Amino acid sequence: MTDTTFLRFRSELDSFFLLTLLNVVFGALAVAFAIQFIVTSILGLTDWSILPLSRIAAGAISMICFGLGLSWLISSVEIMDGIDDIRTEIKGRTSPISDEILISGIVRMIAHYREHKKTIRTMILVCTLGGFCFLALGILNGLEFASIGLTSGTFTLNSYLLIPSALLALGIAAASLLSSYYFKRFSRAWDLRQDGLSLSEHALAEKLGRE
């Protein structure tokens, strides 16, 4: 039983580490693209006397995306740091492993979750908000350079060069929303475990003769 639990624990650790690593990468990309969007939407204006509404909106959303991206990146690094320590301890071990090592790992993981529960909650919120902001940015970028001829029924793109940037924004939006979903799933699993532990504490208290 210990070996099966150990393999499950190791697999969960690996999955969560991969998720946080991907979040670090996408968080960094989000910051970089937000800066790029700020530059192109605001600083890229040639005539400052005329400020198109779409540019102002894109600039404002880009700045929000920058803040959210930065928050996303910092939170991911914070979470990844602790997970990496636990993972390093587990990584070198092969089955069969002692109960003590397995339970130590579980205790550390639960402690890590308790410590970062608030950050994970923030991550879920930041990823969802960031996802929608990048989605809006991607759509705005796409719309700005696309025009539809209502009478002729034609669809033209003014600049092919801006399609990749709009697609990237949409890609980051998808990654962000997916991260939020996976963090929610991770959080649900560990919340259930924590609830179970609260019930188990009664048995432990009884054993210790403490009420």
Next chain:
Amino acid sequence: MDCPCRNMHSQKNWDGNDTMKTERRTQYEIYWEILVFCRSPRSFTAIVHRCDLNSKAGQEYIGFLCSKGYLSRTDEDEKTLYVATGRASEYITLFSELYQKLFDTIPGFKL
């Protein structure tokens, strides 16, 4: 003798090296760590160092475990050592079973 329900301590890894992490453990998790560490006789300093407790908290935890008969005190070469008793293995077993069961019964996280 009551200890705070949640404690913040830096954590040591299983080889005893400091990882300098601030993590939260419950009092039951700390009791388990002390008892597992004290399978062989340990000094007060070694226990508080290994389990990352401050002196005051260490005294409270060790005092409680001694008062309930989970740890016994022995004097050796003018040094006081603590060692887990037979009762301690009952607690260790129950703790391990509960934590392992919890991990096995609740669906885990996978990408």
